[in-house]
Amino acid sequence: xxxxxxxxxxxxIPEQVSRTIIQETIKGSIALSLGTRMPDMxxxxxxxxxxxGTVAADFVNGDxxxxxxxxxxxxxxxxxxxxxxxxxxxxEAVLDDxxxxxxxxxxxxxxxxxxxxxxxxxxxxxxxxxxxxxxxxPAAIGAGKYxxxxxxxxQDINGExxxxxxxxxxxISVNTYVGALQLRAKLRGAVDTAGQPIFxxxxxxxxxxxxxxxxxxxxxxxPENGSLDGTRALLLAGNxxxxxxxxxxxxxxxxxxxxxxxxxxxxxxxxxxxxxCVALRAVMRLGWALPRPVNLVSGRDYFPFAVLTPNA
Numbered sequence: 242x243x244x245x246x247x248x249x250x251x252x253x254i255p256e257q258v259s260r261t262i263i264q265e266t267i268k269g270s271i272a273l274s275l276g277t278r279m280p281d282m283x284x285x286x287x288x289x290x291x292x293x294g295t296v297a298a299d300f301v302n303g304d305x306x307x308x309x310x311x312x313x314x315x316x317x318x319x320x321x322x323x324x325x326x327x328x329x330x331x332x333e334a335v336l337d338d339x340x341x342x343x344x345x346x347x348x349x350x351x352x353x354x355x356x357x358x359x360x361x362x363x364x365x366x367x368x369x370x371x372x373x374x375x376x377x378x379p380a381a382i383g384a385g386k387y388x389x390x391x392x393x394x395x396q397d398i399n400g401e402x403x404x405x406x407x408x409x410x411x412x413i414s415v416n417t418y419v420g421a422l423q424l425r426a427k428l429r430g431a432v433d434t435a436g437q438p439i440f441x442x443x444x445x446x447x448x449x450x451x452x453x454x455x456x457x458x459x460x461x462x463x464p465e466n467g468s469l470d471g472t473r474a475l476l477l478a479g480n481x482x483x484x485x486x487x488x489x490x491x492x493x494x495x496x497x498x499x500x501x502x503x504x505x506x507x508x509x510x511x512x513x514x515x516x517x518c519v520a521l522r523a524v525m526r527l528g529w530a531l532p533r534p535v536n537l538v539s540g541r542d543y544f545p546f547a548v549l550t551p552n553a
Contacts, residue, residue: 270356271464272363275417276484276529279320287320287487291532293541318532321372322489325355325527328502330511330520344496344521351523352492353466360468363484363529364419364477367468374531377484377546378474386547390475394431395439397549398456404478405457407547412538417481418461420454421471423551425463428454472551479546486529495522 279287294314301308329347336343361367366376374380381387386407388397398404408415431439454461461476463469469477497520502511513520535541 269353270359271419271462271466271468272360272484272529273356273486275419275462275481276363276486277482279485279487282320282322282487282489282528285322285489287322287528289318289320289485289530289532291316291318292534295535295537318530320485320487320528320530321370322487322526322528323370323372324524325358326522326524327351327354328497328520328522330502330513330518333517333519336519347521348494348523351521355492355523355525357466357468359527360464360466364464364469365473373529377477377479377531378469378548380531381477381479381544381546381548382550384544386544387550388547389550390427390552392552394427395433398476398478404476404547404549408479408545410539411543411545412536413480413543413545415478415480416459417479418456418459419469419477420461420463421469421475422463422465423471424461424475424549425454427475428461474548475551476549477546478549483531483533483545484529485532486527489526489528490524492523492525495524496520497522 279289292313293316294312296311296313297309298311299309329351331343358368362369362373362376364376365378366373369376375383388402388404388407390397393400396403400406405415429438433439454463456478497513498518499514500520501509501513502520503509511518511520531545533541533543533545536543
């Protein structure tokens with residue numbers, strides 16, 4: 242029987258195109274979510290007073306004993322705001338022909354890129370401005386606050402010579418854990434002498450639920466933006482109350498259409514006006530510091546973080 246087949250009329254059948262773009266979930270900054278935010282800056286630098294000396298009291302010897310005197314001292318630490326920026330150019334013809342809000346899709350990815358850059362600078366010092374402190378991981382290793390994995394993960398973290406104890410010996414409690422994604426498998430695979438898993442799934446109404454990654458009742462934060470390099474640090478444990486940051490300028494956007502984009506040597510990469518392009522420019526300014534006030538146990542000779550490093 243003669244009839245019009247689908248293959249012969251395919252050119253007349255419109256395609257249905259999904260309005261949803263398949264993409265990863267936006268990853269925010271772990272460092273900023275854990276640190277303590279100071280009031281927004283109104284200038285490039287923010288001065289933070291830090292107590293460097295404390296009061297010591299003594300018992301009085303008898304009814305006429307002399308009472309001791311004491312003094313206090315303060316120093317200052319600066320947070321310096323540095324600029325984080327990116328420019329995303331696109332031809333105007335592409336914008337005109339697209340059925341999607343391209344810049345609307347780009348903006349969340351810019352925030353994600355900013356978050357990854359901030360976390361990388363805070364954790365490892367990656368690409369950090371010269372005015373920012375060293376990354377927490379290299380600074381902790383430089384201070385001798387690290388444990389190399391031995392195969393006994395539980396003791397490496399919780400033992401008397403473990404990562405947590407290295408912070409506690411300075412009189413500082415550990416309240417935060419940041420782990421590389423490679424640590425998850427190690428936590429799942431850790432077993433006791435009877436071969437039973439040390440870190441277990443959570444149970445709800447008698448049924449096994451999701452795996453909860455906790456250490457001593459505190460959740461472990463796992464950056465999914467690659468900012469904690471598992472080849473250098475599997476776990477960062479410490480007290481994020483010491484990590485202070487401030488924002489001078491939150492993320493702002495500007496559409497450019499007349500600018501000329503050049504490289505570091507002044508060579509023109511793109512002339513927006515001449516080449517019928519526009520560009521979305523995003524800028525953010527912020528800074529962070531690690532003030533260390535005097536501690537009743539260790540004075541100022543301490544570092545409030547320690548690292549579990551992979552076995553070389």
